[in-house]
Amino acid sequence: MLKRLLLPCSFLLMSSASFAQNEDSLMIRKLYNEALLRGQSYENLRYLCKRIGHRLSGSPQAAAAVEYTYQVMKQFCDTVYLQECWVPHWVRGDKEIGRISSVRQGAVNVKLCALGGSIATPAAGISAEVVEVRSFEELDKLGKKGVQGKIVFFNHPFDNTHIFTFHGYGEAVRYRWAGPSLAAKYGAVASVTRSVTNTIDDHPHTGSIRYDTLYPAIPCAAICTRDAEVLSEIIRNEGKANFLLQLNCRTLPDTRSYNVIGELRGSENPEQVIAVGGHLDSWDLGEGAHDDGAGCVQSIEVLRLFKAAGIRPKHTLRAVMFMNEENGLRGGLKYAEIAEKKKEKHLAAFESDAGGFSPRGFGMTMKPEQRSKVLSWKPLLEPYGIHDYGGGGGADIGPLEKQGVPLFGLHPDSQRYFDYHHTEIDVFEAINKRELELGGAAMAAMIYLIDRHGL
Amino acid sequence: MLKRLLLPCSFLLMSSASFAQNEDSLMIRKLYNEALLRGQSYENLRYLCKRIGHRLSGSPQAAAAVEYTYQVMKQFCDTVYLQECWVPHWVRGDKEIGRISSVRQGAVNVKLCALGGSIATPAAGISAEVVEVRSFEELDKLGKKGVQGKIVFFNHPFDNTHIFTFHGYGEAVRYRWAGPSLAAKYGAVASVTRSVTNTIDDHPHTGSIRYDTLYPAIPCAAICTRDAEVLSEIIRNEGKANFLLQLNCRTLPDTRSYNVIGELRGSENPEQVIAVGGHLDSWDLGEGAHDDGAGCVQSIEVLRLFKAAGIRPKHTLRAVMFMNEENGLRGGLKYAEIAEKKKEKHLAAFESDAGGFSPRGFGMTMKPEQRSKVLSWKPLLEPYGIHDYGGGGGADIGPLEKQGVPLFGLHPDSQRYFDYHHTEIDVFEAINKRELELGGAAMAAMIYLIDRHGL
Numbered sequence: 065m066l067k068r069l070l071l072p073c074s075f076l077l078m079s080s081a082s083f084a085q086n087e088d089s090l091m092i093r094k095l096y097n098e099a100l101l102r103g104q105s106y107e108n109l110r111y112l113c114k115r116i117g118h119r120l121s122g123s124p125q126a127a128a129a130v131e132y133t134y135q136v137m138k139q140f141c142d143t144v145y146l147q148e149c150w151v152p153h154w155v156r157g158d159k160e161i162g163r164i165s166s167v168r169q170g171a172v173n174v175k176l177c178a179l180g181g182s183i184a185t186p187a188a189g190i191s192a193e194v195v196e197v198r199s200f201e202e203l204d205k206l207g208k209k210g211v212q213g214k215i216v217f218f219n220h221p222f223d224n225t226h227i228f229t230f231h232g233y234g235e236a237v238r239y240r241w242a243g244p245s246l247a248a249k250y251g252a253v254a255s256v257t258r259s260v261t262n263t264i265d266d267h268p269h270t271g272s273i274r275y276d277t278l279y280p281a282i283p284c285a286a287i288c289t290r291d292a293e294v295l296s297e298i299i300r301n302e303g304k305a306n307f308l309l310q311l312n313c314r315t316l317p318d319t320r321s322y323n324v325i326g327e328l329r330g331s332e333n334p335e336q337v338i339a340v341g342g343h344l345d346s347w348d349l350g351e352g353a354h355d356d357g358a359g360c361v362q363s364i365e366v367l368r369l370f371k372a373a374g375i376r377p378k379h380t381l382r383a384v385m386f387m388n389e390e391n392g393l394r395g396g397l398k399y400a401e402i403a404e405k406k407k408e409k410h411l412a413a414f415e416s417d418a419g420g421f422s423p424r425g426f427g428m429t430m431k432p433e434q435r436s437k438v439l440s441w442k443p444l445l446e447p448y449g450i451h452d453y454g455g456g457g458g459a460d461i462g463p464l465e466k467q468g469v470p471l472f473g474l475h476p477d478s479q480r481y482f483d484y485h486h487t488e489i490d491v492f493e494a495i496n497k498r499e500l501e502l503g504g505a506a507m508a509a510m511i512y513l514i515d516r517h518g519l
Numbered sequence: 520m521l522k523r524l525l526l527p528c529s530f531l532l533m534s535s536a537s538f539a540q541n542e543d544s545l546m547i548r549k550l551y552n553e554a555l556l557r558g559q560s561y562e563n564l565r566y567l568c569k570r571i572g573h574r575l576s577g578s579p580q581a582a583a584a585v586e587y588t589y590q591v592m593k594q595f596c597d598t599v600y601l602q603e604c605w606v607p608h609w610v611r612g613d614k615e616i617g618r619i620s621s622v623r624q625g626a627v628n629v630k631l632c633a634l635g636g637s638i639a640t641p642a643a644g645i646s647a648e649v650v651e652v653r654s655f656e657e658l659d660k661l662g663k664k665g666v667q668g669k670i671v672f673f674n675h676p677f678d679n680t681h682i683f684t685f686h687g688y689g690e691a692v693r694y695r696w697a698g699p700s701l702a703a704k705y706g707a708v709a710s711v712t713r714s715v716t717n718t719i720d721d722h723p724h725t726g727s728i729r730y731d732t733l734y735p736a737i738p739c740a741a742i743c744t745r746d747a748e749v750l751s752e753i754i755r756n757e758g759k760a761n762f763l764l765q766l767n768c769r770t771l772p773d774t775r776s777y778n779v780i781g782e783l784r785g786s787e788n789p790e791q792v793i794a795v796g797g798h799l800d801s802w803d804l805g806e807g808a809h810d811d812g813a814g815c816v817q818s819i820e821v822l823r824l825f826k827a828a829g830i831r832p833k834h835t836l837r838a839v840m841f842m843n844e845e846n847g848l849r850g851g852l853k854y855a856e857i858a859e860k861k862k863e864k865h866l867a868a869f870e871s872d873a874g875g876f877s878p879r880g881f882g883m884t885m886k887p888e889q890r891s892k893v894l895s896w897k898p899l900l901e902p903y904g905i906h907d908y909g910g911g912g913g914a915d916i917g918p919l920e921k922q923g924v925p926l927f928g929l930h931p932d933s934q935r936y937f938d939y940h941h942t943e944i945d946v947f948e949a950i951n952k953r954e955l956e957l958g959g960a961a962m963a964a965m966i967y968l969i970d971r972h973g974l
Contacts, residue, residue, distance in 0.1 A: 100679045224555045224953070227903050262953060422877070422932045424904065448682050449879065449932075451906035477877045477904075477932060479953045498679070498717060498934045 088444055088516070092509045094373045096448060099508070103501035104368060105361040108136060109420070112361065113351035113492035120348040121388040122153030122319035129344050129360075130322050133385045136364055137326030140371050141383075147323040149398035151388040154181055156348055157312030160285060161189060162256070165306035166298045174291035176256065177268040178284070178311040179240060180347065180391045181275070185283045189310030190215065190254050196299050200238075200246060212251035215307050217287075218243045219258045219296050222482070228455070229262055229478040230418070233485075236260045237271070244284035245276035254309050255284045258292040260482070266290050267487035270347050272391045283311045323395045324385040328367050330515075332378040338511050340366050340414040341384030343395065343460055350490035354481065357492075358420030358500055360385050362474075365504035366414075366511060377515045379411055386460040389417065393459060400463035410469040412514050414507050415458030419484070420500040421476035425452025426510060430470035434519050441513050450506055470519055474507055543899055543971070547964045549828045551903060554963070558956035559823060563591060563816040564875070568806035568947035575803040576843040577608030577774035584799050585777050588840045592781030592819055595826050596838075602778040604853040606843040609636055611803055612767030615740060616644060617711070620761040621753045629746035631711065632723040633739070633766040634695060635802065635846045636730070640738045644765030645670065645709050651754050655693075655701060667706035670762050672742075673698045674713045674751050677937070683910070684717055684933040685873070688940075691715045692726070699739035700731035709764050710739045713747040715937070721745050722942035725802050727846045738766045778850045779840040783822050785970075787833040793966050795821050795869040796839030798850065798915055805945035809936065812947075813875030813955055815840050817929075820959035821869075821966060832970045834866055841915040844872065848914060855918035865924040867969050869962050870913030874939070875955040876931035880907025881965060885925035889974050896968050905961055925974055929962055 099105075112119075112129060119126040130146065137144045162176040178184075195210060196217045197203045203216065218239040226232040240257045247255040259269035268288045275281045287295065298305045324344065330336065342359020346352020363383040370377055387395035403410065428435055439453060457471025465471060476499070484490040554560075567574075567584060574581040585601065592599045617631040633639075650665060651672045652658045658671065673694040681687040695712045702710040714724035723743045730736045742750065753760045779799065785791065797814020801807020818838040825832055842850035858865065883890055894908060912926025920926060931954070939945040 096682070097680050225552050227551070227957075229953075422934050424879075446906075449907070452904070479877050479957065480951050483951070496935050496938070498684075502682075502934070 085444065088513065091375060091512055092444060094375070095369045095508045095512060096505045098369050098373045099365065099501045099505035100498070102372065103365065103504065105365045105500050105504050106495070106497040108361040108364065109353065109357050109495060109500065110492055112357045113353050118348045118350060118352050119344060119346045121151040121321060121345045121391060122316065123348070126321060126345050126387070130324050133324045133344060133360060133364065137383065140368055141326035142329040143327040145325055147325055147398060147402060149321055149323060149387055149394045150318045151321045151394050152392045153316040153319040154391060155314060155316060157184070157314065160312065161308065161310040162285065162287060163308040164295055164298055167302050172294065172298070174287055174295065175266055175268050176285040176287040177270050177349065178313040179257070179286055180270055180272045181315065182273065182284045182311055182313055183281050184313050185254065185309055185311045189308050190283060191306060191308045192253050194295070194299065194305055194307035196296055203246060203250065206250070208250045211247065214252055215254045215256060215309060216247035216252045217256045217295060219292055222260060222262050224262055229482055232262065233260060233482060240271050240286065241274055244273050244282055245279050248279040248282045252282060254282050256287050256307070256309065257284065259286045259289050261289060261485065262482045264289045264293065265483070267489055269486045270349055271486050283309060285309060285311060321387045323387050323399055326364065326367060326383045328370060328377055328381040330379040331376045334380050336379040336409045336411050337382050338379055338411050338514060339382045339384055340507055340511065341386050341460055342416050343389035344385040345388050345390055347390055347486045349486065349488045351492055353490050353492050353495050354419035354484050355486065355490055356389065356417045358495065358503065359416035362416045362500065362504035362507060366508045369504065369508045375512065379515050381511065389460050396460035397463050400467065403464065404467055410464060410467070412470045412472060412519055413461040413464050414472045414474065414511065415461045416474040416503060416507065417458050417460065418474065418478065419476050419481040420495045420503060421480060422499045423450060423474060423476050423503045423506040425450055425475045427455030427457060427473035427475055428453055428471065429457040429465060434470050437519060444513065445509060448506060448509065472510065474503055476503055540899065543968065546830060546967055547899060549830070550824045550963045550967060551960045553824050553828045554820065554956045554960035555953070557827065558820060558959065560816040560820040560955050560959050561950070561952040563819065564808065564812050564950060564955065565947055567812045567816065568808050573803045573805060573807050574799060574801045576606040576776060576800045576846060577771065578803070581776060581800050581842070585779050588779045588799065588815060588819065592838065595823055596781035597784040598782040600780055602780055602853060602857060604776055604778060604842055604849045605773045606776045606849050607847045608771040608774040609846060610769060610771060612639070612769065615767065616763065616765040617740065617742060618763040619750055619753055622757050627749065627753070629742055629750065630721055630723050631740040631742040632725050632804065633768040634712070634741055635725055635727045636770070637728065637739045637766055637768055638736050639768050640709065640764055640766045644763050645738060646761060646763045647708050649711070649750070649754065649760055649762035651751055658701060658705065661705070663705045666702065669707055670764060671702035671707045671710045672750060673710060674747055677715060677717050679717055684937055687717065688715060688937060695726050695741065696729055699728050699737055700734045703734040703737045707737060709737050711742050711762070711764065712739065714741045714744050716744060716940065717937045719744045719748065722944055724941045725804055726941050738764060740764060740766060776842045778842050778854055781819065781822060781838045783825060783832055783836040785834040786831045789835050791834040791864045791866050792837050793834055793866045793969060794837045794839055795962055795966065796841050796915055797871050798842070798844035799840040800843050800845055802845055802941045804941065804943045806947055808945050808947050808950050809874035809939050810941065810945055811844065811872045813950065813958065814871035817871045817955065817959035817962060821963045824959065824963045830967065834970050836966065844915050851915035852918050855922065858919065859922055865919060865922070867925045867927060867974055868916040868919050869927045869929065869966065870916045871929040871958060871962065872913050872915065873929065873933065874931050874936040875950045875958060876935060877954045878905060878929060878931050878958045878961040880905055880930045882910030882912060882928035882930055883908060883926065884912040884920060889925050892974060899968065900964060903961060903964065927965065929958055931958055
């Protein structure tokens with residue numbers, strides 16, 4: 065009897081669940097078809113990279129990118145607006161010089177670039193003995209006696225055994241971020257850090273640093289990995305080497321800038337928001353294609369896909385072009401500050417800032433029960449190559465965590481990311497159209513599920 | 520009581536299983552570390568692409584590649600030998616000419632190339648009206664009346680909605696493979712097929728065809744997708760267009776060639792073989808980097824990884840450089856023929872022939888119980904991004920299926936494959952070192968599990 069009662073009941077439940085699943089999978093297919101057949105991310109990125117170019121905070125190009133993305137979103141969003149934030153304004157100046165004085169080989173020019181935020185050297189440069197360390201422990205051992213008056217060369221190699229390359233980055237980037245001040249602590253006059261990348265290449269990889277106010281600020285640069293090997297070999301063969309470093313960068317007063325925000329208004333709970341963003345600023349080498357033009361155009365595309373596929377979201381979808389992720393995070397901080405002040409309710413926040421490569425999953429920062437709910441949707445996304453749910457959210461959406469917002473970071477395949485990261489070769493040509501469009505579609509699919517089923 | 524007996528028992532079972540799992544995961548980590556830190560695939564591929572170049576069956580370069588891979592494997596294999604097979608010898612001759620005669624635009628040169636195996640046109644070329652069809656159904660509708668004496672232009676677009684791009688390829692490639700003879704059936708004098716690729720690009724994509732002996736052989740070419748659009752637009756705007764096609768290819772007598780085979784002898788069951796291969800021949804455009812230099816160097820690398828990691832296989836591991844996959848499959852057929860004749864026992868056969876991209880899984884052709892066993896190892900490979908077990912084996916190992924050999928095809932990310940496939944841009948520079956090395960490591964890991972636990 066129980067059996068007889070239960071059977072039709074569970075049958076009903078199952079068929080209702082599979083009906084929902086079926087409708088979900090149809091809607092997801094619709095979003096992907098739109099992306100793959102008529103996706104606009106790629107052409108929007110072409111404009112951002114080729115017509116505007118790199119977009120360092122405070123630069124005229126960053127301002128042009130604000131205007132451009134505002135206009136793109138105006139075409140189909142219900143609302144587009146700017147969110148003012150003041151950003152650091154650092155400029156590189158003339159091309160940097162790095163030169164080893166080798167006893168055996170004479171002057172050896174190397175490829176390097178100032179790290180973002182560095183002070184300049186005197187106009188004639190700084191010339192001093194260079195001392196190599198592989199770790200902070202080696203630096204501490206050398207101490208003041210071994211470092212005073214010298215240029216410290218941080219030659220910590222990237223650990224290539226990590227499958228997810230961001231883990232190797234996380235380990236090695238300390239020498240870029242904290243190295244200059246830790247060298248200054250022992251009296252170094254400048255520092256040169258091995259570029260943080262998997263590869264041996266000819267492109268210095270820039271990136272931000274943090275000067276510790278306890279110690280004097282010293283000029284600091286990133287040397288390309290091939291020349292890091294050259295420098296290391298000369299020191300090893302000759303016992304020591306002199307180095308000339310000339311940087312022409314400077315920091316101007318903070319500049320007014322903006323986050324750019326576009327919205328599709330929710331049909332049922334418009335006061336509840338699902339946000340998706342990338343950062344509009346980039347470093348001033350290359351064109352900021354993977355980092356993070358890709359994330360910006362994908363975020364805009366998420367909203368366009370809903371609109372074009374005729375899927376009206378229940379909650380408000382918001383695309384956010386964050387300003388100044390690279391050297392200040394002022395946009396991300398301002399966004400969270402305003403969200404808190406306005407008591408905005410975020411159902412979830414997404415970030416794409418790991419390159420425009422083939423998407424493989426999402427990093428997630430959220431409560432276990434929310435995580436379980438997301439994982440229950442796995443079968444719907446596996447046909448699209450979305451398998452991996454390791455790792456966490458992202459930098460720009462990070463400040464929302466303390467408001468309890470569930471965070472998602474799009475995880476594209478990471479193998480090639482650090483080939484391009486913060487270099488002159490991070491250009492539009494390094495992007496594959498399908499890989500880029502699939503990233504936007506993957507975020508749209510997950511956002512669809514959250515919009516429909518909550519979190 | 521039962522409980523008390525069961526508990527320690529299942530505990531013992533569990534701890535023994537987890538010990539084995541733990542040892543497996545350590546060995547897999549060892550293989551990956553060797554690949555990521557000291558992998559040699561990339562430098563071997565550089566030689567194959569840059570010193571030897573493309574390797575069409577019967578060409579001097581194909582012979583050089585036989586010699587080169589023989590020497591590479593000699594350095595560390597227990598046995599290396601050649602397996603003779605006779606291969607087709609088709610040569611392209613001088614660069615092809617394709618020209619539209621447009622009433623409005625005059626002569627419009629287009630980029631095309633002869634399809635592999637095509638006959639030549641007369642020296643002066645063939646000039647005729649061109650008639651466009653999107654499908655075989657459209658061709659049938661035109662019939663003899665609409666086709667006789669004309670050049671058929673197969674303009675079937677690649678379906679970009681497939682996530683796994685090989686599915687789109689499978690649908691569209693019919694117009695290359697079977698199109699010429701089906702056009703000839705209705706009296707066409709030549710055929711031009713839209714290149715089989717996801718993208719709109721400027722590179723004609725060559726590939727093999729099959730002449731049906733029922734109909735006359737006609738010259739046939741692939742036109743690059745951008746020019747396919749141009750040709751289609753001219754026909755649409757002007758009602759009709761004339762086309763000049765000049766191909767200079769010819770087929771020479773079959774040539775002696777070889778599969779190249781290297782072995783690591785098994786320590787316990789040397790008479791049982793696990794084979795892993797790619798094809799050494801390539802088309803004569805580009806350098807055959809993704810197709811399939813990658814698969815060759817990865818297969819060699821699988822054996823080297825075992826050797827370098829100090830893992831002695833129980834069964835014999837065999838790397839096979841198959842000859843003539845592209846236009847005959849003679850090597851694959853010969854390999855299976857000899858295996859059958861010698862009554863060789865294959866535990867499994869692997870193939871890598873889908874590009875040197877980031878690996879995502881394995882296609883499998885095998886019995887359900889073997890499939891279940893492989894899937895029980897999923898957790899061991901997931902940390903390496905191996906998630907996907909859809910699809911089947913591969914062309915060169917295909918003939919082993921009827922001997923009951925379980926087949927594995929390495930599945931790299933497929934998004935970029937058809938950008939390069941069979942074109943002049945399939946060159947070494949299109950390969951990323953980490954992605955390539957990870958492919959060899961993924962196959963080594965799966966082979967390790969089969970070698971240890973059987974299938």
